[in-house]
Amino acid sequence: MTNNLLLTVTGPDLPGMEDVLARTVSQHKARSLSSHMAHMGGRFASIMFISVSPEELKGLTSDLTSMKNNGVKVQFDRMDPAALPDHESHLLMNLIADEAPELVTDVSRLLGEQHIRISEIHTDTIPAPYTGEHLQSIQAHLYAPDGTDVDTVRERIESLSPELILDISPG
Incomplete structure (x- = not known):
């Protein structure tokens, strides 16, 4: 029986962090089921969902924990695969709107209300064509319960602003 773990790794943006992390996981014959790595503000962050055999678990956790000598923090969370939803649709959302501090909060709330x-999610501030004014860009991968009416989701989000450009499509 394998162990499913969610690894959260944060630390200084040292050269080769991706390689060290991927190689360490691979050396212990763990399977990376899903992962995200990012560099922001001089920091490195990674979230990995992995599967590892009981025989390799202790060595993997030991090797990853030893990374703290370089200022890296590693958190291990055991995952129960039975707890993961299996009746979901994947959606992609792309949104551009006038810059507003509450936009991400409002979009998150509306999505949560619809389960x-x-x-x-990726957010960015971009210049508007011709005017150079600031626009806010949001790209998100979403999990929606099967049977979710995408038109209703679209209408709810579009109600936030008349100047909003939105695309939601199957992902």
């Missing part, structure tokens, strides 16, 4: 989870 839609955000798997991954």
Whole structure:
């Protein structure tokens, strides 16, 4: 029986962090089921969902924990695969709107009210064509319960602003 773990790794943005992390997981014959790695503000962050055999678990956790000598923090969370939802649709959302501090909060609230989870979200501020004014861009991967009416989701989000450009499509 394998162990399913969610690894959260944060630390300084050292060269080769991705390689060290991926190689350590691989050396212990763990399977990476899903992962996200990012560099922001001089920091490195990774979230990995892995599966590892009981025989390799102790060595893997020991090797990853030893990374703290370089200022890296590693957190291990055991995952129960039976607890993961299996009746979901994947959606992609792309949104551009006038910059507003509450936009991400409002979108998150509207999605949550419809039992839609955000798997991954990227936000950015971009210049508007011709005017150079600031626009806010949101790209998100979403998990929606099967049978979710995408038109209703779209209408609810579009109600936030008349100047909003939105695309929601199957992902």
